[in-house]
Amino acid sequence: MNGGIQAEGLVKRYGSVLALDGLDLHAPEGQVLGLLGPNGAGKSTLVRILATLLRPDGGHARVCGFDVAREAQAVRRVVGLAGQYAAVDEYLTARENLNIFGLLARMTPAAVRARSEELIERFDLTRAADRPVRTYSGGMRRRLDLGVALLAAPRVLFLDEPTTGLDPRGRAEVWRVLGDLVKEGTTALVTTQYLEEADQFADLIVVIDQGREVATGKPAELKDRVGGDHLEVAVRYASDLPPAMAALAAAGLAEPKADEDTLRVTAVLPGGASRLADVIRELDTGGVEVADLTVRRPTLDDVFFALTRKADEHDRD
């Protein structure tokens, strides 16, 4: 069976609130899947169902080929979970935490010891390993939490906002470890609020909104879906705004928009940078004094807003 994650039509209700509304998700083996969505979209609910912490009310899901509802114990043997808050025992040391969770993951005492030392070293916790976790910084806790999730060498990792609350360096470290893991064949499903991170590190992005999947694809594919590059022309004087708009229209750009406060004209640039020569020629012909001219690729933020807003509008219809 394949080592990834397959979910079909997942439904979860909390009273009258529909947290998951027929959600589909397919994560191929050995990839980082970035799960994006606004607060309340159902990201955590999905992760909890896939990690066997919650039973779905409808639909089904398989992790490494095991059904999360009917074969929960089998799923638990192949997954690792790290939560939003570092779920390690504050009063115990890193070594004690690793030892306890390792034994509970059904490893032999000898294997737990060896593996713990390996992870302590890998996550740079050697000097703090015998101090209670209470004395750790947020980053150290998160690293230990990740270490605990990796103890039993899981084939699938669920990370619910693993970088929230970490400084940029800590976030980069988490992603680097993830990269290493995925190279070795682990599948990772990661939720995050930091879209740039997802853009940079995820192989595949799934955007969910109101309990449904609204888009899946590589970051670049998703960006293409929300439209091409954006052209932004900054002028020095407000009087240059009308001729600048005329010039963009003459270069064949649809619906240029002017912003009087920032003295900018923006438009979608179809066909990418090749159209740029036309734009510059028309601006020159129109005698527009250009202060700055930028071509901006859409970011995942654009994708996020475009897709989740669409879902909103769809809902209102």
Next chain:
Amino acid sequence: MTVTDPGTAPTSLTATDLGTAPTGLGLALRDCAVMTRRGLLRMGRVPDELAYNLAQPIIFVLLFSYVFGGAIPLPGGGPFKEYVVVGVFAQTLAFMGVGTGTGLAMDMSRGVIDRFRALPMANVAVLIGRANAELVRAVLVTGVLALVGLLVGWRTHTGVLSTAAGLGVLLLFAYAMTWVGIAIGLSVRSPEVASTAGLLWVLPLGFVSNGFVPIASMPEWLQVVAAWNPVTAVVAAARSLFGNPLGMAAPDRLPLEHPVVAALIWSLALIAIFIPLSLLAFRRSARRG
């Protein structure tokens, strides 16, 4: 994380021999042992919690034996000090269950329990381990209280075996109350509610009993309640096994006529009811998320 020397390959994060652990019941028992060890380690790291467990009962022993000691005559005779110390024992052990429930509710709200539930372990070990660790705490608390009792003049007047049996009755009751606390802790949504809910029923249980005052001093209807209160049976059983004053002229109600049997039935019944209830609540919390 390691700053890896470019010349050396980074430690593999996935390819490790996990070994083969024992299977079935042996594993479940190992899970229980591991969870018990976790509870004991935590207890050692939070000595102030144990100190808090002890502060109130020690004050109670001192207050009741010195302040009220001379004022309350006992039906059936005997010194009040020897009477009241056992009441404080039972009251303290009953209250410990509240702390157990609160601690468990806190674990639930912090995601630690999620981690246990996502492991291929025997889930019941999460609860059994906690109950076991709490039993050790109960032994420590009982030991310290016994010392304080001896200091203020409490004595037992029976043999070693009988005294040990009295302590056993108290500890069995403590274990039962732990499971009550666990069931409450799992059924509520926050540590604060667990604490309040626990106290709500432990307070009357502790005071509407023969723990601090003779039942005969209560209104008739309350005497019936007090006589059938498990705390009363446990206290009466321990007093009779220690040879301490019973605080009644003649036992006139069934549980007080056979206090040891009544105490054992009460404790075992509580355990038999609240272990399955706790397991049910634990499973249900999985659906609730």
